[in-house]
Amino acid sequence: MSYQCAACGKGAQTGNVVSHSNIKSKTRFMPNLHNMKVRIDGVVRRRRICTSCIRSNAVEKVK
Numbered sequence: 001m002s003y004q005c006a007a008c009g010k011g012a013q014t015g016n017v018v019s020h021s022n023i024k025s026k027t028r029f030m031p032n033l034h035n036m037k038v039r040i041d042g043v044v045r046r047r048r049i050c051t052s053c054i055r056s057n058a059v060e061k062v063k
Contacts, residue, residue, distance in 0.1 A: 005031060006038075006047035007058045037062040 004011035010031045016024040033048040039060040040047070049059055 003030065003033065004048070005033060005050040005053060006040075007049055007053040010050050010052075 013029045017027045018024055032051045035046055036049055037044055038047050039062050044062050053059055
C-alpha cells in the first residue's frame with residue numbers, strides 16, 4: 001500500500017531543496033497522514049487519511 005490518502009488520493013510530490021548557494025537536491029514532500037478509523041460503505045476500517053480531509057469532514061470518523 002502506497003503512502004497516500006485513502007479519501008482523496010493525495011500522495012508524495014517531488015521537488016528540489018535549494019540551498020543558499022543555489023545548489024539543488026532532489027527531495028520528496030510527503031502528505032500529512034494520520035491512521036484513523038473511518039466508516040466506508042458501512043464498514044469500519046483503519047485507513048490513512050490526510051489532515052485536509054479530516055478538517056473538511058470528507059470521511060466519517062469512528063471512535
